[in-house]
Amino acid sequence: MSFFDEFGGERNFNLVGKDDAMKAAQYQGSQRVRVIEKSLRSLGDGEILLNVDVCGICGTDVHIVEGTSRSSPPVILGHEYAGVVADAGHGTSFAVGDRVGVDPNIACGVCFYCRRGLVHLCTALKALGVDIDGGMAESSIVPVSQLYRLPAGFPPEQSAFIEPVSCAIHGIDLARIRTGDTVAILGGGTIGLLMLQLARASGAARIIVSEPLPRKRLLARTLGADLALDPGTDDVAAAVRDTTEVGADVVIECVGTPRTAELALGLARRGGTVEFFGVCPMGMTIPMEPNAVYARELTIVGSYVNPHTYGRAISVLEAGLVQVDSFQIKSFPLDSVEEALACQREGRATKSIVRPQ
Numbered sequence: 001m002s003f004f005d006e007f008g009g010e011r012n013f014n015l016v017g018k019d020d021a022m023k024a025a026q027y028q029g030s031q032r033v034r035v036i037e038k039s040l041r042s043l044g045d046g047e048i049l050l051n052v053d054v055c056g057i058c059g060t061d062v063h064i065v066e067g068t069s070r071s072s073p074p075v076i077l078g079h080e081y082a083g084v085v086a087d088a089g090h091g092t093s094f095a096v097g098d099r100v101g102v103d104p105n106i107a108c109g110v111c112f113y114c115r116r117g118l119v120h121l122c123t124a125l126k127a128l129g130v131d132i133d134g135g136m137a138e139s140s141i142v143p144v145s146q147l148y149r150l151p152a153g154f155p156p157e158q159s160a161f162i163e164p165v166s167c168a169i170h171g172i173d174l175a176r177i178r179t180g181d182t183v184a185i186l187g188g189g190t191i192g193l194l195m196l197q198l199a200r201a202s203g204a205a206r207i208i209v210s211e212p213l214p215r216k217r218l219l220a221r222t223l224g225a226d227l228a229l230d231p232g233t234d235d236v237a238a239a240v241r242d243t244t245e246v247g248a249d250v251v252i253e254c255v256g257t258p259r260t261a262e263l264a265l266g267l268a269r270r271g272g273t274v275e276f277f278g279v280c281p282m283g284m285t286i287p288m289e290p291n292a293v294y295a296r297e298l299t300i301v302g303s304y305v306n307p308h309t310y311g312r313a314i315s316v317l318e319a320g321l322v323q324v325d326s327f328q329i330k331s332f333p334l335d336s337v338e339e340a341l342a343c344q345r346e347g348r349a350t351k352s353i354v355r356p357q
């Protein structure tokens, strides 16, 4: 018996105090985002309806709108979100009123990679807010497999950071920082500042951050960077060499430009690790000398999304291992989504968040 048979056909789920249409920020192609009215479809088996409380905006949203990602319009944006369960559907362990965070990356469960436990490499991976409708909206329908219950008292603003923290944790796992290491981080935006704190928590003794904006350099210093360099005026490679004599043990590229990707390769010591975390637009290339990678025995590693790290991200934030209170967070109503995206793109806020309710 299906869910719908049991309840006598399809149901339309009304939100408290609203009709069955909701407002949502839809990417429509040609660099255009519009706030539209969209009616809610019925819940399927294993789905819940969420009233979205907070949705973060990141570089991925900017890439989507600029047309340089895999996302194809029309799609409702928003992959960093949390909210309150408005309808729990049948057979789920969630109840109306539960506060939950959403892991946006949905793996198929049956492909070669899923069956090897490499869910983030799933050949049919779909992400809420990228491939299918996400949470930059008053409401969102989410498969129950993607939900994590939030601890009591978990601050709403912090819930916009769970997804980026979960991705950063995967990056830190792959970077294999050892106690006492020197870590160089290129980029002092949200991801760079999260990496800085996670690197410290992982035992890094010395952390060097390179970031062009003075405000973010100051924030990096406040959050524990030993050295915050300005790539516009400082010779980053020389400064890393002077500080370490040999180069950094681990270099984490968190910008996603060919220039910083190339710089990252030059900052690592012999036998060091260079991680590409920042998202370079597809098709961009950099010159690389294979002999230098060979002779210096570099490990070059990519880090993609957040396999099995969402729950750990909640724990890290709850324990205060990562502080986001000092980040410059700018909050926008849903109707101002274009301004929120511009603010993120131009670096006027460390983090733009949308509060749809």
Ligand SMILES: [Zn+2]
Pocket (backbone or CB within 6 Å): 057, 058, 059, 060, 061, 079, 080, 163, 164
């Ligand atoms: Zn993101």
Ligand SMILES: [Zn+2]
Pocket (backbone or CB within 6 Å): 107, 108, 109, 110, 111, 112, 113, 114, 115, 121, 122, 123, 124, 125
């Ligand atoms: Zn799969």
